Amino acid sequence: MEFKDYYKIMEVARDATQDEIKRSYRKLARKYHPDVSKEKDAEARFKEIGEAYEVLKDAEKRAAYDQLGANYKGGQDFRPPPNWDTGFEFSGGGYTGDGGQDYSDFFSSLFGKGFRAGGERSTQHAKGEDHHAKIQINLEDTFHGATRTITLHAPAVDAQGHVVTRERVLNVTIPKGIREGQHIRLSGQGSPGHDGKSGDLYLQVEFQPHPLYRVDGRDIYLDLPVAPWEAALGATVKVPTPEGIVELKIPEGSVSARKMRLKGRGIPGNPPGDCYVILTIALPPANTDAAKAFYKKMGMELNFNPRTKLGV
Amino acid sequence: MNTENNLPSFAICILEEQAQLTLADLCRACAVHAERIIELVDFGVLEPQGREPSRWIFTGSSLQRSRAALRLQRDLHIDVAGTALVLELLDEITQLKTRLRALGENIEA
Numbered sequence: 001m002e003f004k005d006y007y008k009i010m011e012v013a014r015d016a017t018q019d020e021i022k023r024s025y026r027k028l029a030r031k032y033h034p035d036v037s038k039e040k041d042a043e044a045r046f047k048e049i050g051e052a053y054e055v056l057k058d059a060e061k062r063a064a065y066d067q068l069g070a071n072y073k074g075g076q077d078f079r080p081p082p083n084w085d086t087g088f089e090f091s092g093g094g095y096t097g098d099g100g101q102d103y104s105d106f107f108s109s110l111f112g113k114g115f116r117a118g119g120e121r122s123t124q125h126a127k128g129e130d131h132h133a134k135i136q137i138n139l140e141d142t143f144h145g146a147t148r149t150i151t152l153h154a155p156a157v158d159a160q161g162h163v164v165t166r167e168r169v170l171n172v173t174i175p176k177g178i179r180e181g182q183h184i185r186l187s188g189q190g191s192p193g194h195d196g197k198s199g200d201l202y203l204q205v206e207f208q209p210h211p212l213y214r215v216d217g218r219d220i221y222l223d224l225p226v227a228p229w230e231a232a233l234g235a236t237v238k239v240p241t242p243e244g245i246v247e248l249k250i251p252e253g254s255v256s257a258r259k260m261r262l263k264g265r266g267i268p269g270n271p272p273g274d275c276y277v278i279l280t281i282a283l284p285p286a287n288t289d290a291a292k293a294f295y296k297k298m299g300m301e302l303n304f305n306p307r308t309k310l311g312v
Numbered sequence: 313m314n315t316e317n318n319l320p321s322f323a324i325c326i327l328e329e330q331a332q333l334t335l336a337d338l339c340r341a342c343a344v345h346a347e348r349i350i351e352l353v354d355f356g357v358l359e360p361q362g363r364e365p366s367r368w369i370f371t372g373s374s375l376q377r378s379r380a381a382l383r384l385q386r387d388l389h390i391d392v393a394g395t396a397l398v399l400e401l402l403d404e405i406t407q408l409k410t411r412l413r414a415l416g417e418n419i420e421a
Contacts, residue, residue, distance in 0.1 A: 026388075033387055035380045036402065046387075130341055175326050181406075183327035183376065200341075202327065202375075216414035223416065278416070 003078035004106045006052035006065065014066070018057070025053045051103045061111060078106065128193030135184070135203040137174055139210045139220070142267055143242040145176040150203075154191065172203065177269040180207045180215060212240065218273025219266045225282040226250060241265045241275050248277060256281045331372035335365050342378050349378060355396045357381050 007014050012024045031037060032045040039045065055061045135150060149171055156166040172184065183202045190199025207215060214221040224239055234252035238245050239262070246262060258279045266273020286292045298304075325331055339346050350365060352358045358378060360368035381395045390398065 029388055033384070035383055036398070173324055175324065178326050182329070183372070185325050185327045185331060185372075187324075204376075214414045214416065216410050219414070221414045221416070276414075 001078050001105050001109060004048075004052070004104060006055050009048050009052040010056055012056075018059070021053070021056050025049065025057070048104075051107050054103070055107070055111070065110070128195075128197050128199035129191045130199040131190045131201045133201070133203055134206055135172070136206045136208050137178075139207050139213055139215065140242055141174045142176065142178050142207075146174040148172045148174060152201075156191075170201075174205075177267060177272075178205055179217060179267060180205060213242065215267075218269060218271075219276060220273065221276045221278060223280050224248075224277045225280050226254070228281055228283065231255070231279065231281050239277055250279070254279055327372035327375060329372065331375075333370040333372065333374060335360075335368050335370075338370055338374060338378060341375055342382055344382060348382065351392050352378055352381055352395075355392045357392070357396045357399060 007016070010016075010021060010024050011028065012020055016024070028049045029046070032039060032042045032049060034043045034046055037046070055065050131152070131154065133150075133152060135148065137146065137148065140146075141148075149169060152168045152170065153165050154168065155163050158164045170186070170189065172186070175184065178184065181204070183204050186201040186203070188198045189201035192198045212222055220242070222239070222241075224237070226235070226237065229235075230237060230250055231254040232252070234254075235250050236247050237250060239248045241262065243265065246265070248260065248262065250260075256279060260277045260279070262275040262277060264272045265275035284291060286295050333341070335346055335349060338349050342349070346365070349358070353360060353365075353368070358370060358374045360370045360374070362368045377399065381392075381399060384390050384395050384398055385392070
């Protein structure tokens, strides 16, 4: 088991006052709150901060932790010494904060067993609990529908009363037309309750980044390279969409970044989204003598100044 | 119902589009008393259809919104008015980021 340096996690010195700890906790909680944070590992950090605060805000727990902590570094292998907490009295129950069941093994090994007596957390509820998880799908899945096999890990209590991790494998049908950030509800697939009714399972949908398309709600965006003569003279070109290749008419005199809409070619639904095609003008490389001569000829004959708007 | 790999499949729906929730549904899903949800309605965090609480119908998206609101209140000690503001600003940030990304700007997260 890894030793957790709660002071480092809380970003305070070992001799920080209780007020300093509280201030640092509030600041970090805002920074890493999973509903607000832009940080990648926000959820894990937020839990870690909550756990550290659970110990450091409490003078008794902090004193006990300090007694064993001074010689350890974060991440170092750790076994609690036998009877390490002799001489400390912990008043009340240990688990006070919400989400106590999420605390690390390190925390449980120190404050877990003796503490639970005060406020035993029941894992069996009268009413079934809802479960929440995330699922990553491909953009194509929402166009065609798909079936995904997912594995869920949930804590459960075995016959001896130990908390074990139960693994469950489910087949999930991805409904056609689902958008990023929406949730798939699987009725009755949460945890069972005493009243015989189970909670529901909610899967939050995330799209894997797509090499071609970008997504905005129901609409998708695609950069389409066109040759200078296609843009200047107009042309009919092939465009890939998630539902297959379509032909798009490029109007004469199109400029770079021109946005064209393929109505109804976005994510299916009622109404379906649109597919926006953004033109980018690709230049043929001047890598042969013939191509170089051609560019020179254009330069001489077209009398073109791309910088007129800049006044130069 | 079983599929070819012998795993069970289940009745599903897209929460935001196909689900409608009553006040009681929402209270159960969030594990809070009705007062907490009514408070969120009073501050405009949730906007149900229907005149009185017993007839309120919430859209599926209200579930995640109320859970987020309750988490923010609990974890960051924000009052309901502050929570309403935070959620509105977060919505705006999400929209702006999605728009930026759709336009091809490479932004973090």
